[in-house]
Amino acid sequence: xxxxxxxxxxxxxxxxxxxxxxxxxxxxxxxxxxxxxxxxxxxxxxxxxxxxxxxxxxxxxxxxxxxxxxxxxxxxxxxxxxxxxxxxxxxxxxxxxxxxxxxxxxxxxxxxxxxxxxxxxxxxxxxxxxxxxxxxxxxxxxxxxxxxxxxxxxxxxxxxxxxxxxxxxxxxxxxxxxxxxxxxxxxxxxxxxxxxxxxxxxxxxxxxxxxxxxxxxxxxxxxxxxxxxxxxxxxxxxxxxxxxxxxxxxxxxxxxxxxxxxxxxxxxxx
Numbered sequence: 174x175x176x177x178x179x180x181x182x183x184x185x186x187x188x189x190x191x192x193x194x195x196x197x198x199x200x201x202x203x204x205x206x207x208x209x210x211x212x213x214x215x216x217x218x219x220x221x222x223x224x225x226x227x228x229x230x231x232x233x234x235x236x237x238x239x240x241x242x243x244x245x246x247x248x249x250x251x252x253x254x255x256x257x258x259x260x261x262x263x264x265x266x267x268x269x270x271x272x273x274x275x276x277x278x279x280x281x282x283x284x285x286x287x288x289x290x291x292x293x294x295x296x297x298x299x300x301x302x303x304x305x306x307x308x309x310x311x312x313x314x315x316x317x318x319x320x321x322x323x324x325x326x327x328x329x330x331x332x333x334x335x336x337x338x339x340x341x342x343x344x345x346x347x348x349x350x351x352x353x354x355x356x357x358x359x360x361x362x363x364x365x366x367x368x369x370x371x372x373x374x375x376x377x378x379x380x381x382x383x384x385x386x387x388x389x390x391x392x393x394x395x396x397x398x399x400x401x402x403x404x405x406x407x408x409x410x411x412x413x414x415x416x417x418x419x420x421x422x423x424x425x426x427x428x429x430x431x432x433x434x435x436x437x438x439x440x441x442x443x
Contacts, residue, residue, distance in 0.1 A: 255424055309370035
């Protein structure tokens with residue numbers, strides 16, 4: 174169900190980019206609704222199977238987000254339109270990797286090869302046992318599309334390109350985002366594979382285990398340390414983007430004011 178909802182959301186956002194101005198807001202509204210529904214649809218899977226609470230939390234926060242975003246879209250608020258444009262650009266970048274198997278598999282294979290090479294360089298005894306799988310000590314890690322960094326690259330490029338900018342700024346933003354995220358993501362993967370296959374973090378199994386032997390190390394390395402590290406890095410990267418594209422600061426300020434004012438209005442009962 175989640176995969177279908179994400180696919181439909183992608184189509185809606187891409188439609189937002191292609192539609193005439195009069196119809197854009199409806200496609201954007203549909204895109205936001207579908208992506209939040211996708212997060213909500215797999216609550217039980219993320220919690221019970223992956224012990225990952227980030228996406229369920231995002232799904233819960235998405236409900237008040239929709240309550241503000243959709244009405245503002247229908248009023249054609251320029252800041253929410255820009256936000257939707259960023260989401261649409263991100264989906265446009267991500268779409269071929271997610272929905273054209275040859276493209277996605279090529280990226281996965283490259284990342285797997287490079288993580289293996291970096292592991293050997295760092296003296297980590299990984300074995301590459303398949304085009305998308307690494308193994309050591311009896312533990313296997315499959316590299317999937319989510320491990321390639323393409324989602325973060327797409328999101329940050331969407332942010333960079335959501336407002337009108339000069340070509341020089343677009344080029345600088347791309348160089349700041351794509352190669353930096355790609356390289357750091359390779360290092361992140363090396364850390365996660367090493368931590369899991371080496372069983373570095375066998376702690377608090379009552380909250381970190383999903384019933385699979387040794388999963389605790391994967392939970393702490395991937396679901397906690399790597400996720401938090403990536404989030405912090407993306408915040409700093411956003412500040413770097415503001416230096417390259419100062420107009421993004423005005424956009425962020427205007428967007429925050431839209432949501433803060435709406436939340437204050439709800440708290441005041443208006």
